[in-house]
Amino acid sequence: MAQHLLTVADLGVKSVEHCLQLAARCKRSPNIGSRALAGKTLALIFQKPSIRTRVSFQVAIAALGGSTVYLAPEDIQLDKREPVKDVARTLSRYVEGVIVRTFTHQQVEEFARFSTVPVINGLSDLHHPCQALADVLTVQERIPKLKGVTIAYIGDGNNVLHSLAQVCGFLGINLRVATPKRYKPNDTIWQQAASEAATRGAEFLLTEDPAEAVKGADALYTDVWTSMGQEREQDERLKAFKGFQINHQLLSLAKPRCLVMHCLPAHRGEEITEDVLEGPQSVVFDQAENRLHAQKALLLMLAGGSAYS
Secondary structure, three states: OOOOEOOHHHOOHHHHHHHHHHHHHHHHOOOOOOOOOOOOEEEEEEOOOOOHHHHHHHHHHHHOOOEEEEEOOOOOOEOOOEOHHHHHHHHOOOOOEEEEEOOOHHHHHHHHHHOOOOEEEEEOOOOOHHHHHHHHHHHHHHOOOOOOOEEEEEOOOOHHHHHHHHHHHHHOOEEEEEOOHHHOOOHHHHHHHHHHHHHOOOOEEEEOOHHHHHOOOOEEEEOOOOOOOOHHHHHHHHHHOOOOOEOHHHHOOOOOOOEEEEOOOOOEOOOEOHHHHOOOOEOHHHHHHHHHHHHHHHHHHHHOOHHHO
16 A cells, blocks of 8 residues: 545546546456455544444455454544554554544544555545545446536535535536535635636536526435534524425426435435435435445555556
């Protein structure tokens, strides 16, 4: 293993394209790279609990012949029990790679700065690169030519959106985003992704009107309005996001076969209605499955040697 993956931008255009191609191969042929991580151990540091991120990484690493050490929130309290830099330097002596899922992106960056083995961001407050790669893989399975596709994202301008914007910018995917005024995406991340998109003829739109974003879209995406760590803001957020729910009325403004996407877990009846989430246009659980294949591809690229890079 030789590099960190903290954001989608760390990959670049060619590597994102290669990752998607390799992920599709992994899905078709589960035995690809079955010995790529033989004899290697990766650590999973999770300051925030997870189903999809934890299980998909553990299954992917096992499928590639490797093993994992899972460190729960109570095991390593970064910057409380001991400094991030000390944990990074210690684990670098034991394992061949680290997946970090934490509250602040600053901690992920600091961990990578002091780690001598590759670090993969399993989620931070600013970025969720593994999710975005699985999302675009899911769209590509149904719309093979990604350039010119339009994804509409409705809701909180959060880490999921930031990484999705970076992938869309690299691949020439149109991205329309509707958020309440106070919950727009990080301006720097958004502008950089929009600039990348413009060089490929794609358009980015940021609006406060969900209907404007959704009109004619190929895919409609949302996430929870209140994420872990934001529970005290729940009442305020519920008021702010009123009118940003994905329901049949909003879905009817998109293309007839528009995909419905959600990274899960979902708060049914808040950001999305039960009938739409469980409806025929939903690809939500395909997204969840594709976390496994996208992460398998990433591990092969970062750790599997020249045959997969």
